[in-house]
Amino acid sequence: MTDPLLAWRDRFPILEHSTYLISHSLGAMPAAVETHLAEYAEIWKTRGIRAWAEGWWDMPITAGNRLATIIDAPEGSVVMHQNVSVIQGLVASALAFEAPRNRVVYTSMNFPTVMYVWEAQRRRGAEIVTVPSPDGVGVPTEDLLAAIDERTLIVPISHVLFQTGYQQDARAVIARAHEVGALVLLDCYQSTGIVPFSVRDLDVDMVCGGSVKWLCGGPGAGYLYCKPELRDRLQPMLTGWMAHAAPFAFETGEQRYAEDATRLLHGSPAVPALYAARAGHEIIAEIGVAAIRAKSLAQTTRFLERAAERGYGTSSPSDPERRGGTVTLQVDHAPAVVKALADREILVDCRPDVGLRISPHFYTRDDELDLCLDAIDEILASGAWEPHAAGTAAY
Numbered sequence: 554m555t556d557p558l559l560a561w562r563d564r565f566p567i568l569e570h571s572t573y574l575i576s577h578s579l580g581a582m583p584a585a586v587e588t589h590l591a592e593y594a595e596i597w598k599t600r601g602i603r604a605w606a607e608g609w610w611d612m613p614i615t616a617g618n619r620l621a622t623i624i625d626a627p628e629g630s631v632v633m634h635q636n637v638s639v640i641q642g643l644v645a646s647a648l649a650f651e652a653p654r655n656r657v658v659y660t661s662m663n664f665p666t667v668m669y670v671w672e673a674q675r676r677r678g679a680e681i682v683t684v685p686s687p688d689g690v691g692v693p694t695e696d697l698l699a700a701i702d703e704r705t706l707i708v709p710i711s712h713v714l715f716q717t718g719y720q721q722d723a724r725a726v727i728a729r730a731h732e733v734g735a736l737v738l739l740d741c742y743q744s745t746g747i748v749p750f751s752v753r754d755l756d757v758d759m760v761c762g763g764s765v766k767w768l769c770g771g772p773g774a775g776y777l778y779c780k781p782e783l784r785d786r787l788q789p790m791l792t793g794w795m796a797h798a799a800p801f802a803f804e805t806g807e808q809r810y811a812e813d814a815t816r817l818l819h820g821s822p823a824v825p826a827l828y829a830a831r832a833g834h835e836i837i838a839e840i841g842v843a844a845i846r847a848k849s850l851a852q853t854t855r856f857l858e859r860a861a862e863r864g865y866g867t868s869s870p871s872d873p874e875r876r877g878g879t880v881t882l883q884v885d886h887a888p889a890v891v892k893a894l895a896d897r898e899i900l901v902d903c904r905p906d907v908g909l910r911i912s913p914h915f916y917t918r919d920d921e922l923d924l925c926l927d928a929i930d931e932i933l934a935s936g937a938w939e940p941h942a943a944g945t946a947a948y
């Protein structure tokens with residue numbers, strides 16, 4: 554039986570000439586991005602200043618609404634920002650770190666940008682608690698739960714870890730945090746679009762991520778969901794006129810926060826990025842993440858089995874429940890192997906300690922994964938990696 558998701562392949566031009574196994578880093582570009590960027594140029598060219606009133610000003614919400622359907626958030630509860638770092642900084646700026654509730658709890662496998670933002674909050678009284686990973690694969694749920702107590706203000710953790718694809722037990726973490734009165738900001742960059750979840754069902758306080766990876770939406774289109782009853786209490790210090798109750802009144806003095814999700818914005822939005830992100834969001838919403846996940850699990854399971862037969866180790870979880878969309882492969886000379894694979898139009902990447910990161914997405918054929926394994930065997934056996942040995946990883 555042919556895989557119905559393969560019908561989407563012709564919407565992604567790069568798939569015609571490359572084996573694209575790197576959607577955990579940069580999803581393939583939908584052809585419709587060109588059309589939407591041309592629309593952006595057209596409206597600016599022909600409508601000039603009126604473009605703001607004809608869609609641009611509202612784009613952080615209208616684009617957020619497309620994203621909201623993917624994560625099952627209520628309409629009007631998701632705002633678009635440039636990236637996760639800005640979002641984390643904005644959320645941190647809305648909190649007061651007053652002992653005894655001044656702890657920020659996360660894991661040693663958080664994406665580093667998130668750590669940089671929260672570490673800087675030490676200057677404002679934050680105490681950082683980092684729960685270590687014993688095996689470099691993930692962090693045991695019980696360790697994370699034990700670190701969360703009445704001193705915890707917020708738990709800003711990754712849902713799926715970028716290194717290994719390990720999926721943290723978000724439900725258990727959220728339940729524990731709420732039991733002790735703490736907030737959870739779940740970084741779903743590595744889960745949205747590949748692992749189905751519902752913000753309502755999880756009862757999570759805040760979710761953030763970007764569109765670059767599984768959402769095939771390109772850079773500059775980060776998103777923040779905040780539970781409405783929490784949002785209405787937040788007063789971020791990182792703010793601006795878009796977050797004002799009446800931005801075009803140009804009131805001077807203190808911020809008067811808007812009474813909807815726009816209170817979590819700041820200045821003018823990254824309009825072209827939001828045009829670019831539209832096609833990816835629409836495609837993922839139309840296919841549905843449940844169907845994408847079913848295919849992803851079948852392909853990652855098959856890939857790990859075949860890799861094991863060839864003697865490759867992995868730091869990705871063998872339990873499918875704990876796996877995101879990425880599988881890792883421990884190979885020697887990983888950065889050089891990545892480049893030798895790129896010479897063969899097979900696109901993957903690598904990260905320290907875990908080796909190669911390889912990701913099928915809804916547009917991947919099974920034989921492309923076999924092709925990748927064959928190419929790795931050949932590159933290692935022939936020494937084709939050697940000319941690349943001196944370089945460093947480029948992406």
Ligand SMILES: Cc1ncc(COP(=O)(O)O)c(C=O)c1O
Pocket residue numbers: 635636637638639664666711713714715740741742743762763775
């Ligand atoms: C889990 C996770 N969080 C955050 C980021 C990036 O953060 P930013 O949007 O600030 O570049 C990445 C990858 O680039 C990621 O994998």
